[in-house]
Amino acid sequence: MAHELTLQELEKFSKEFNANPQNQVVARAAQKSGVLAASYNERVQSKLTRVFSTELDTDNVTNQKHSGRCWEFATLNVLRHAFGKKYKAKNFTFSQAYNFFWDKIERANIFYNNILATADKPLDSHEVKSHLDFAGGDGGQFHMAASLVEKYGVVPSYAMPESFNTNDTTGFATALGDKLKKDALVLRKLKNENKDDEIEKTREKFLSEVYRMTAIAVGEPPKRFDLEYRDDDKKYHLDKNLTPLEFLHKYLSDVDLNDYVVLTNAPDHEYNKLYGLPGEDNIQGAYRIKLLNVPMEYLTTASIAQLKDGEAVWFGNDVLRQMDRKTGYLSTNLYKLNDLFGVNLDMDKADRLRTGVGEVSHAMTLVGVDEDQGDIRQWKVENSWGEKSGSKGYFVMSNEWFNDYVYEVVVHKKYLTEEQRKIAEGPITDLPLWDSLA
Numbered sequence: 001m002a003h004e005l006t007l008q009e010l011e012k013f014s015k016e017f018n019a020n021p022q023n024q025v026v027a028r029a030a031q032k033s034g035v036l037a038a039s040y041n042e043r044v045q046s047k048l049t050r051v052f053s054t055e056l057d058t059d060n061v062t063n064q065k066h067s068g069r070c071w072e073f074a075t076l077n078v079l080r081h082a083f084g085k086k087y088k089a090k091n092f093t094f095s096q097a098y099n100f101f102w103d104k105i106e107r108a109n110i111f112y113n114n115i116l117a118t119a120d121k122p123l124d125s126h127e128v129k130s131h132l133d134f135a136g137g138d139g140g141q142f143h144m145a146a147s148l149v150e151k152y153g154v155v156p157s158y159a160m161p162e163s164f165n166t167n168d169t170t171g172f173a174t175a176l177g178d179k180l181k182k183d184a185l186v187l188r189k190l191k192n193e194n195k196d197d198e199i200e201k202t203r204e205k206f207l208s209e210v211y212r213m214t215a216i217a218v219g220e221p222p223k224r225f226d227l228e229y230r231d232d233d234k235k236y237h238l239d240k241n242l243t244p245l246e247f248l249h250k251y252l253s254d255v256d257l258n259d260y261v262v263l264t265n266a267p268d269h270e271y272n273k274l275y276g277l278p279g280e281d282n283i284q285g286a287y288r289i290k291l292l293n294v295p296m297e298y299l300t301t302a303s304i305a306q307l308k309d310g311e312a313v314w315f316g317n318d319v320l321r322q323m324d325r326k327t328g329y330l331s332t333n334l335y336k337l338n339d340l341f342g343v344n345l346d347m348d349k350a351d352r353l354r355t356g357v358g359e360v361s362h363a364m365t366l367v368g369v370d371e372d373q374g375d376i377r378q379w380k381v382e383n384s385w386g387e388k389s390g391s392k393g394y395f396v397m398s399n400e401w402f403n404d405y406v407y408e409v410v411v412h413k414k415y416l417t418e419e420q421r422k423i424a425e426g427p428i429t430d431l432p433l434w435d436s437l438a
Helices: 007-018 021-033 042-046 070-087 096-117 126-134 142-152 170-192 196-218 244-251 296-308 337-341 349-355 399-405 418-424
Strands: 225-230 236-242 260-264 273-276 290-293 313-317 362-372 375-382 394-398 406-412
Touching: 007 021, 070 096, 070 142, 070 244, 070 313, 070 362, 096 126, 096 142, 096 170, 096 196, 126 170, 142 244, 142 260, 170 196, 225 244, 236 244, 260 296, 260 418, 273 418, 290 418, 296 313, 296 362, 296 399, 296 406, 375 399, 394 399, 399 406
Parallel strands: 260 290
Antiparallel strands: 225 236, 260 406, 273 290, 313 362, 313 406, 362 375, 375 394
16 A cells, blocks of 8 residues: 655654753764764774685785776685796786686677577566666676686786776776667677578678777787796796786696686575576687575585695675775674664665675685684785785785675585585576676
8 A cells, every 4th residue: 555655744753853862972973984984883993803714815906996897806806826836936917908808809799699598578678778788888707707717818917907987997897888789789680681691791790899999998918928927936937928818827827717607696596596697798619607596504615625735716706785995804793783773774685685685796715714613704805906905905804704694606516415516517507687696
């Protein structure tokens, strides 16, 4: 039954608010400094000590700046730690701009494929609109980064440095998104007129234009480069005239990205099932985005096992919840919003996903954990927001935050149970672009 607010009701609410003098005290604090600062819990810092019983040897951090490339940064951070451990070069970094370039081209190609495949559906249908909404965007998943690495290899950061348009993707993303959406109208028309020969010529023209736009905005990727670095012992290394794939296969041959599985914890979906997100795949014929949904304890045990074996862990999370960028604290008790407003804002993980409150908004890298006789106290997190955030770029996360706001971890299949390994091989239950896991 619809309800219309009356002036009498509003007057009643005002009287109830003003009847408690404490409300005015809280209101002044919140209005002066903001609701987060007014509800900030100083006691959190006494529990997040930044000392870890298991910790990788790390130093510098990367910075994605004003872009949505966290999924690429987290993947390349995992690879650079593998390189650093093997070759004693912990500060070696890979070029994120290189993989970003190829993602724009590949993602345009698969966008055109999706538009043609849905040409018979109305333009305002849920599926077509979702494809259009994704056009030109930066966001992504682990398997998207893995596909780029497998197909195009990697290069050192100096071989293709960051540019203005990789550090701030806003302008280019808008221009590319506009182009893709305009192209979609042309391709849909040709498809519905059964002009298959013209479709292929037009698609090729469009892809060439996308390549030109990306090369102008980002710069063309190097075809060959010289690998040159000093290791942690100051020893000089030089390997000349490598291709990006030669570099990958020669120096990271023991890292097979096909052996890694994304464990997800989505209690609004059935557990022990393998889900796919075909609408977010970025390379035709490459890795599918696959998520093995399991209870949270499996994400915890697999992540700890991988860290204890000296390997970093990619993880997807909702970093905008209960996070302080300056200190790098991630704690469920960081902001006491319930106390500030006098209402209960708590929801369980399943309900947050069902209502859109919960989402995977960011990807980071686990590089340490602190255990005390089986109890997990906290986690060390490598972020990609530069060294001015947190403690020189590193965040500390309570285990309660891990349970509440971490939705995905990427671990080697050897850390899975036998049953989970079988499920990870398929079949896949595909989810639509508007699913809570997308």
